Amino acid sequence: MLNETTLTTLPAGVQALAYRREAVGRGIVHFGVGNFFRAHEAWYVNQCLGLPGQSQWGIVGVGLNGGPRGEAKARQFQQQDCLYSLTEVAADGARTISMIGALREYLLAPADPEAVLARLASPETRIVSMTITEGGYNIEEETGLFRLDEAGVSADLAHPRNPATVFGYVVEGLRRRREAGTPPFTVLSCDNLRSNGHVAHAAFVGYARAVDPDLADWIEANVTFPCSMVDRITPGVDRTTRQALNEASGLDDDLPVLAEDFSQWVLEDNFCNGRPALEKAGVQFVDDVAGYEQVKVRMLNAGHILLGAAGLLLGYRYAHETVADADLERLANAYWMCDAMPQIDAPADFDLDVYRRRLLSRFSNQAVADTLLRICSDGASKVRVFWTDTVRRSLESGHDLGRIAFGIAAYLEMLRGRDEKGESYAPLEPTLDADDMALVNEANLAAALALPAFDGWRDMDSIALDAAVVKTRHAIRERGVRAVMQAL
Ligand code: CS2
DSSP: OOSGGGGGGOOTTEEOOSSOGGGOOOOEEEEOOOHHHHHTHHHHHHHHHTSTTOGGGOEEEEEOOOHHHHHHHHHHHHHTTTOEEEEEEOTTSOEEEEEEOOEEEEEETTTOHHHHHHHHHSTTOOEEEEOOOGGGGOBOTTTOOBOTTSHHHHHHHHSTTSOOSHHHHHHHHHHHHHHHTOOOOEEEEOSSOTTHHHHHHHHHHHHHHHHOHHHHHHHHHHOOOOOEEEEOOOOOOOHHHHHHHHHHHOOOOSSOEEEESOOEEEEEOOOTTOOOOGGGGTOEEESOOHHHHHHIIIIIIHHHHHHHHHHHHHTOOBHHHHHTSHHHHHHHHHIIIIIIGGGOOOOTTOOHHHHHHHHHHHHTOTTTOOBHHHHHTTHHHHHHHHHHHHHHHHHHHTOOOHHHHHHHHHHHHHTTOBOTTSOBOOOOOTTOOHHHHHHHHOSSTTGGGGSGGGGGGTTSOOHHHHHHHHHHHHHHHHHOHHHHHHTO
C-alpha cells in the first residue's frame, strides 16, 4: 500500500516529490476530488510546492457525498496519506510517472461537517476551488439565477449553519470569517462553463442573498471569483487500468490517475487573498479568459460529445476509435471549421486551426483510452453548456443547421442505449428522470425536444432546427448513422 513511507523507497522511474511533505500547509480547500482535479489543479500545485516560498499552498480535499462509495473513497485517501501517482501519456505512448503530494488531507463532509467548516473558516485557507461538474451550479439557464427551490439548497436554507451543499458550506465558511474579522478566500471554479467565475458568483451570492442580504453584500464587495479555462483529458480508471498502471510504475497505488500529456489552465489574475506562483508551473494568466473558454468549450467539449454520440451509435466505445474513422473525422472537422470556428471570438494571435489539428491528435491518443460513455455522461447538462452558443449564433445568422441537427439527433438516439450493431450500453444521465427518458423513447420523435437540455435556445425561432432534428432521427433509424453522416 502506497503511503508516506513509500516516498523514501520509490521505484526507479517514478518522479519523487520535490519538497518535504511535512512542510506542506493547507492554503486551498477543494470540493470535488475527482480524477480531473487530481491530474490538473493538484498537478500544477504539486509543481509550485517544489519552489521556494510556496509550501503553504497544499490542498485539503472535501467530498460531499457520503454513503458506502463516499466513505470508501475517503478511507482510500486517508490510508494512502492522500498520496497518489499520476501517469501522463503522450500520443506516441511515451509516459511520465510522478508522485503527487499536493493533496494534504481529505475530509468527508457528511462524516464530519464541523471539520469542513472549521477548515473553511481558518485563516490558513486562502482559496476555495471546485470541480462540481457543468450541471452542479444550480443555475436556471433562461434567467441566469440560482435556483432556491432545489431540494438540497432548500434544506440548507432552512438550516444555514448546518449545511450539506457546496453553496451552504462555502457561504457558512465566509459568514464565520466575516464574524471573526478573517479576510475572505477566493472562490475558484474549475468547471467547463462559459464564464465559470461569473456563474460561480451568481450561484454563491444568490445563495448567500437568500440566507442574509448583508452577508451577500459583504461577499460581493470582498470575495473574488476568477474565471478560468481548464483542460486536460483524464479518463476514468477501472480495475484493469489500475493494475496496468501499477505494473508499469511498480507502485501499489489504489488511486492512480492517468491523463494525456497535454494540459492547459488559463486564469484571470483576480485572487482576493493571495495565490500560488502558478505562472511558474505553466499556468497562463490573462486579463480576459472568455475567448479561451469559447475555444475550449465550443471546440474540444462540443466536438467530444458530437463524436461520442455518433461513435457510440456506430459501435465504438473509445475516443481514439472515433477519430480513426474517416467519416467521423470528417464530421468533426466540418463541425469545427464550418460551424464552430467562424463564430468564436478567439483571443488575438490565437491560431484556431493549429488548435483544431492538435485536438485531433489529442483525441487519437490510444494510451489514454478515454471512453465515449464518460465523454457523453451527463450529456443533458453538457449539450446545454457546450452547444448553446453555437446553436444560437447559427439560428441568428441563418447558418446551415445540418451538422448541429445531426449532433442533437445523434445525442437523442444515443440515449436509447443501443448501438447499430445491436449491443447495449448504459448512458450515464444523472439529471434525466423516468419522465425525461419516456420523452426520448416516445414514438413522436419531436417530443424529446422538450428536454431542458435544449432550453438554451427555447426563446428563439427554432422551427427549422427542430424539424431537421426530427428528420435526422428518422433518417438515422432508416439509413444508419454512417449514411446520414456521409450525406451531410
Ligand atoms: C469531456 C471533458 O466529459 C466531457 O465533457 O469533454 O471531460 C474533457 O475531457 C475535458 O474537458 C478535457 O479538458
